[in-house]
Amino acid sequence: MVKRDMTRQFLEEAYCGESKAHMKYLIFADEAEKKGLDNLANMWRAIAHAEYVHAKNHFKALGYVGSTEENLESSREGEDFEIKEMYPVYNNSADFQEEPEAVRSTHFALEAEKIHEGMYAEAKQKATEGKDIEGKTYFICEVCGYTTWDAAPEKCPVCGAKKEMFTSFSNK
Amino acid sequence: MVKRDMTRQFLEEAYCGESKAHMKYLIFADEAEKKGLDNLANMWRAIAHAEYVHAKNHFKALGYVGSTEENLESSREGEDFEIKEMYPVYNNSADFQEEPEAVRSTHFALEAEKIHEGMYAEAKQKATEGKDIEGKTYFICEVCGYTTWDAAPEKCPVCGAKKEMFTSFSNK
Ligand SMILES: [Fe+2]
Ligand SMILES: [Fe+2]
Ligand SMILES: [Fe+2]
Ligand SMILES: [Fe+2]
Ligand SMILES: [Fe+2]
Ligand SMILES: [Fe+2]
Numbered sequence: 336m337v338k339r340d341m342t343r344q345f346l347e348e349a350y351c352g353e354s355k356a357h358m359k360y361l362i363f364a365d366e367a368e369k370k371g372l373d374n375l376a377n378m379w380r381a382i383a384h385a386e387y388v389h390a391k392n393h394f395k396a397l398g399y400v401g402s403t404e405e406n407l408e409s410s411r412e413g414e415d416f417e418i419k420e421m422y423p424v425y426n427n428s429a430d431f432q433e434e435p436e437a438v439r440s441t442h443f444a445l446e447a448e449k450i451h452e453g454m455y456a457e458a459k460q461k462a463t464e465g466k467d468i469e470g471k472t473y474f475i476c477e478v479c480g481y482t483t484w485d486a487a488p489e490k491c492p493v494c495g496a497k498k499e500m501f502t503s504f505s506n507k
Numbered sequence: 508m509v510k511r512d513m514t515r516q517f518l519e520e521a522y523c524g525e526s527k528a529h530m531k532y533l534i535f536a537d538e539a540e541k542k543g544l545d546n547l548a549n550m551w552r553a554i555a556h557a558e559y560v561h562a563k564n565h566f567k568a569l570g571y572v573g574s575t576e577e578n579l580e581s582s583r584e585g586e587d588f589e590i591k592e593m594y595p596v597y598n599n600s601a602d603f604q605e606e607p608e609a610v611r612s613t614h615f616a617l618e619a620e621k622i623h624e625g626m627y628a629e630a631k632q633k634a635t636e637g638k639d640i641e642g643k644t645y646f647i648c649e650v651c652g653y654t655t656w657d658a659a660p661e662k663c664p665v666c667g668a669k670k671e672m673f674t675s676f677s678n679k
Binding site for chain 2: 337345349352353357358361366371373376384386394399403407413428432437444471480482504505
């Protein structure tokens with residue numbers, strides 16, 4: 336783990352930069368795929384994975400990988416901050432500045448983070464008992480990020496998107 | 508696209524926060540999987556995808572999705588900054604502060620970014636001609652992020668990892 340403050344600060348910034356680049360490339364890959372540019376989409380996704388490796392190396396040097404319980408608490412804490420502080424303020428400010436697109440995107444995020452916080456809190460309880468969580472299939476709304484499990488709803492309760500707009504995640 | 512400066516600044520920060528959370532959850536998912544906690548790994552990956560949806564909504568509200576050519580130039584520019592400014596400074600500072608882990612992780616990133624910049628520049632040329640790039644299989648070193656195509660090297664030229672440590676990306 337790094338010891339000096341300035342090196343720590345730089346690695347934090349590098350972790351942020353790699354995370355933003357990774358995300359941007361995944362977004363651009365999806366856009367390219369929509370236009371039928373499959374080879375370009377594949378290149379963007381491959382490079383996004385390289386940025387993942389870079390971010391992971393910085394994250395580990397920062398000492399941020401802990402026990403399963405600690406990793407769940409770190410995840411839960413981030414969601415808690417977004418629910419109680421970050422998104423209410425950003426959403427309120429977007430409303431105040433009459434920016435409907437930003438009101439929408441911050442509202443969508445806030446609603447999903449509330450669910451995420453609960454999922455991490457419950458999983459942390461299991462981890463304290465030394466157990467894995469129950470196996471579930473998760474469903475994510477591609478429009479707003481609403482997160483649920485077992486089945487996709489007929490209509491997304493947050494954004495109104497149809498069942499077909501959900502992507503499922505299960506253990507292969 | 509948002510118009511007001513403060514809303515823009517907040518969305519930039521939210522994009523950064525979502526990108527970092529997404530990345531953290533992918534890292535924790537990999538750690539959970541290594542410990543045989545497959546259900547937890549699946550949950551972390553599903554939530555990471557919800558953060559991707561949030562980040563994409565913010566990114567679009569910021570007006571950052573452009574034409575294919577513009578998206579490639581945005582990607583190339585980011586790499587160029589990392590090659591010429593960010594990583595040389597961070598690597599030099601880590602060396603100056605005698606932080607070997609940070610010297611290593613910034614060196615690994617710098618070497619891969621040089622390759623990425625060239626890939627984006629070449630792809631941009633094709634996009635200018637209205638074409639997709641040639642179909643290739645890409646290979647990413649899981650230790651350092653070194654990026655190559657057609658075949659994985661016997662030994663990674665940047666970190667020395669063996670061929671087996673490479674992950675491949677091709678169009679399904
Ligand atoms: Fe990188
Ligand atoms: Fe979340
Ligand atoms: Fe939704
Ligand atoms: Fe989020
Ligand atoms: Fe890169
Ligand atoms: Fe390598």
